[in-house]
Amino acid sequence: MGSKKIIIDTDPGTDDALALLIASNSNELEILGVTTVGGNANICDTTRNTLSMLDYIGSRVEVYKGATNPLSGTFQYAYHIHGKNGLDVGLPSPTSVAQTKSAEEYIADISKNYPQFVTIVALGPLTNIAKVIGSHNSESENIKEIIVMGGAVNVSGNVTQFAEFNIYSDPHAAKVVIDSGIPITLIGLDVTNQISVIKDDMPWPGGSTKISNLATCLISSGLSMPSLRSVYHLHDPLVIAATVMPDLLQFEEFKLDVILDGPERGRTIKKNEGRSVSVAIDVNVPSAKELIKSRLI
Numbered sequence: 001m002g003s004k005k006i007i008i009d010t011d012p013g014t015d016d017a018l019a020l021l022i023a024s025n026s027n028e029l030e031i032l033g034v035t036t037v038g039g040n041a042n043i044c045d046t047t048r049n050t051l052s053m054l055d056y057i058g059s060r061v062e063v064y065k066g067a068t069n070p071l072s073g074t075f076q077y078a079y080h081i082h083g084k085n086g087l088d089v090g091l092p093s094p095t096s097v098a099q100t101k102s103a104e105e106y107i108a109d110i111s112k113n114y115p116q117f118v119t120i121v122a123l124g125p126l127t128n129i130a131k132v133i134g135s136h137n138s139e140s141e142n143i144k145e146i147i148v149m150g151g152a153v154n155v156s157g158n159v160t161q162f163a164e165f166n167i168y169s170d171p172h173a174a175k176v177v178i179d180s181g182i183p184i185t186l187i188g189l190d191v192t193n194q195i196s197v198i199k200d201d202m203p204w205p206g207g208s209t210k211i212s213n214l215a216t217c218l219i220s221s222g223l224s225m226p227s228l229r230s231v232y233h234l235h236d237p238l239v240i241a242a243t244v245m246p247d248l249l250q251f252e253e254f255k256l257d258v259i260l261d262g263p264e265r266g267r268t269i270k271k272n273e274g275r276s277v278s279v280a281i282d283v284n285v286p287s288a289k290e291l292i293k294s295r296l297i
């Protein structure tokens with residue numbers, strides 16, 4: 001079987017940075033391109049952080065800059081979790097630059113030219129993908145699958161009691177994506193909260209390679225943030241691990257709605273009609289953590 005062709009849509013962010021390392025170090029995946037979005041940090045920071053990460057590991061994957069703002073309003077960044085500039089680990093400034101084509105144009109073009117070929121792994125707010133669906137609808141129908149880090153179905157949220165960060169950041173975009181009819185897999189806090197590193201685990205993942213040194217540094221940086229209370233969840237890394245090995249997770253098909261406004265903004269809630277999406281409801285914790293570790297060393 002050949003490698004899975006993926007586009008990673010991302011907002012680094014420390015756990016996004018770990019996810020990029022894992023994906024780059026997994027032969028089961030071929031990264032066609034990386035698209036950026038505002039979210040954990042502003043779009044300039046997330047794009048620069050992506051370029052710096054890929055430069056550091058010698059990757060020549062092309063980067064396409066995406067949305068500055070969500071479909072409605074503005075992002076509420078998470079610098080209190082990800083540190084100064086969204087990635088405070090002392091990486092050199094990038095020497096590579098983002099492509100001139102936008103994230104939205106890139107995803108639309110790939111989908112048009114290679115129907116049913118690409119899996120999009122969405123690790124940030126879903127703004128770029130919603131824009132493709134909204135403005136390039138016939139092209140978007142050619143997207144094979146979208147794997148989303150997002151949502152909290154049977155558990156509490158991490159921004160509010162109800163909402164997970166990525167869905168909360170652009171609930172309108174999440175609704176467009178979930179209602180699109182494209183095959184969607186939602187990997188949210190129901191499973192990602194179960195995969196974490198605590199201070200006593202450090203140094204984790206250990207090892208002395210270029211990748212493992214940076215991974216340890218990223219996790220140390222996360223653990224040093226008072227707002228995380230000494231538990232560092234591997235949200236985005238688990239999504240890449242599950243893209244490599246879907247059997248790590250158990251899934252159920254739900255019809256889902258996204259609450260757009262009010263106190264429950266960003267909530268992903270079961271409903272009785274509409275499109276079904278595949279929702280991760282449980283995870284093999286030891287196997288998932290071992291796979292993540294093996295790809296960071």
Ligand SMILES: [Ca+2]
Pocket residue numbers: 010011012013015016040123124236
């Ligand atoms: Ca992310």
